[in-house]
Amino acid sequence: MNTIIINGSPKGNGKNSNTSIICKEFVRGMKIPCEIKCIANSDIEELAHYVENYDTVIIILPLYVHAMPGILMKFIEHLRPSSIKGKSLGFIIQAGFIETAQEKYVERYFESLAKQLNYNYLGTVSKGEAAAIYMFPKMFKKVLIKINELGRIYDETHAFDPKLTKELGKPYQLSKFQIRLYQFLCDIGLNNIGWHKVLKQNKVFDKRLDMPFL
Ligand SMILES: Cc1cc2nc3c(=O)[nH]c(=O)nc-3n(C[C@H](O)[C@H](O)[C@H](O)COP(=O)(O)O)c2cc1C
Structure with missing residues (x-):
């Protein structure tokens, strides 16, 4: 059983790509680490053809605007249904917002996509x-350890460990108390610190309230 990892981030394996970090961490604990291919800068038609050589395809992606990045959609459009039964397709989504409830729509799509392509659905983390x-x-050490463990267990079982999948998926939705706490942090402007820093670095801080389409 051979597996290929597809990095679905437009940032490819750039240093600032969280998907790339997660891909590398997922395969690091494996006896023979799976091959990782980036959709970014690849010939999509060729890559879609290449994955047909594998029994399992795991797509690791960032959530962009509550959906998948455009390059991943394009790649999916090039995948052909498998003529062999028993192949598997799985997904690992990572996103900026806290609640994983926002991923549920794309998860449903991925499940039906696997069926359409005649693949077994391995699940979505x-x-x-x-x-x-x-x-x-360093702040995300615990998360990266879990991803690493997920990959190690996958290497042994060819499945996503349900306990780790559940842990990584928390919180699905924030509690009322957490929402009030975050609202408070927004009200005092604490959530802006990181974003404002990036805007200033890019010299667009003064333009942050512009509405060009009006
Ligand atoms: C264009 C764009 C759209 C995004 N949309 C969402 C979103 O809808 N929900 C979310 O939780 N995070 C969103 N994010 C945050 C990314 O999912 C998050 O930063 C992720 O770690 C990026 O992975 P990458 O570095 O591999 O691109 C968005 C980021 C970008 C750049």
Whole structure:
């Protein structure tokens, strides 16, 4: 049983790509680490053809605007239904917002996509609050250990460990208390610190309230 990992981030294997970090961490604990291919900068038609050589395809992607990045959609459009039964397709989504409930729509799509392509659906692992991994990897040590463990167990069982999948998927939705707490942090402007820093670095801080389409 051979597996290929597809990195679905437009940032490819750039240093600032959280998907790339997660891909590398997922395969690091494996006896023979799976091959990782990036959709970014690849010939999509060729890559879609190439994955046909594998029994399992695991797509690791960032959530962009509550959906998948455009390059991944394009790649999916090039996949052909498998003529062999028993192949598997799985997904690992990582996103900026905390609640993984926002991933549920794309998860449903992935499940039906696997069926349409005559693949077994391996499942989808979702991780929220992942946007800052590349900036503060030490703060995300526990998350990366879980991803590493997920990969190690996958290597042995060819399945996503249900316990780790559940843990990574928390919180699915924030509690009322957590919502009030975050509202308070927004009200005092604490949530803006990181974003404002990026805007200032890019010299667009003064333009942050512009409405060009009006
Ligand atoms: C264009 C764009 C759209 C995004 N949309 C969402 C979103 O809808 N929900 C979310 O939780 N995070 C969203 N994010 C945050 C990314 O999912 C998050 O930063 C992720 O870690 C990026 O992975 P990458 O570095 O591999 O691109 C968005 C980021 C970008 C750049």
